[in-house]
Amino acid sequence: MKARVHVMLKDGVLDPQGEAVRHALGSLGFEGVEGVRQGKVIELDLAEDDAGKAEAQVREMCEKLLANTVIESYRVEVL
Amino acid sequence: MKARVHVMLKDGVLDPQGEAVRHALGSLGFEGVEGVRQGKVIELDLAEDDAGKAEAQVREMCEKLLANTVIESYRVEVL
Numbered sequence: 001m002k003a004r005v006h007v008m009l010k011d012g013v014l015d016p017q018g019e020a021v022r023h024a025l026g027s028l029g030f031e032g033v034e035g036v037r038q039g040k041v042i043e044l045d046l047a048e049d050d051a052g053k054a055e056a057q058v059r060e061m062c063e064k065l066l067a068n069t070v071i072e073s074y075r076v077e078v079l
Numbered sequence: 080m081k082a083r084v085h086v087m088l089k090d091g092v093l094d095p096q097g098e099a100v101r102h103a104l105g106s107l108g109f110e111g112v113e114g115v116r117q118g119k120v121i122e123l124d125l126a127e128d129d130a131g132k133a134e135a136q137v138r139e140m141c142e143k144l145l146a147n148t149v150i151e152s153y154r155v156e157v158l
Contacts, residue, residue, distance in 0.1 A: 034125065041119065046111055
């Protein structure tokens with residue numbers, strides 16, 4: 001079973017990487033870029049074939065490793 | 080207008096970051112993790128309000144900056 005995790009910085013947390021990308025896009029001549037937020041997408045191949053168990057397992061992975069839950073939020077998709 | 084870009088390593092390209100995550104998950108006791116691929120998700124706030132123009136603009140951003148098209152593929156969503 002495949003699962004996909006989206007990890008983004010929580011609203012209100014400064015995103016220096018996003019700001020750097022925004023400035024770089026501006027210097028490349030792209031106008032009208034008002035905001036950029038950058039996060040991670042993690043695709044997992046799991047031996048588990050029960051969707052419910054897989055989702056619970058991935059949520060636990062997020063809590064323990066994949067996301068820094070103090071400043072990041074995550075979203076799990078089981079595919 | 081909001082747009083989201085998913086940037087992933089192309090199939091066949093070694094993903095050392097994904098491998099590191101896989102090993103870390105294993106050492107945390109998560110079994111059955113057969114593969115991990117990690118990529119970027121970039122959310123853009125654009126002044127452009129025409130969906131077609133916005134998508135074309137974001138594709139150009141990907142080609143010029145957001146993705147290394149030699150080893151990465153990207154997917155654009157206009158939201």
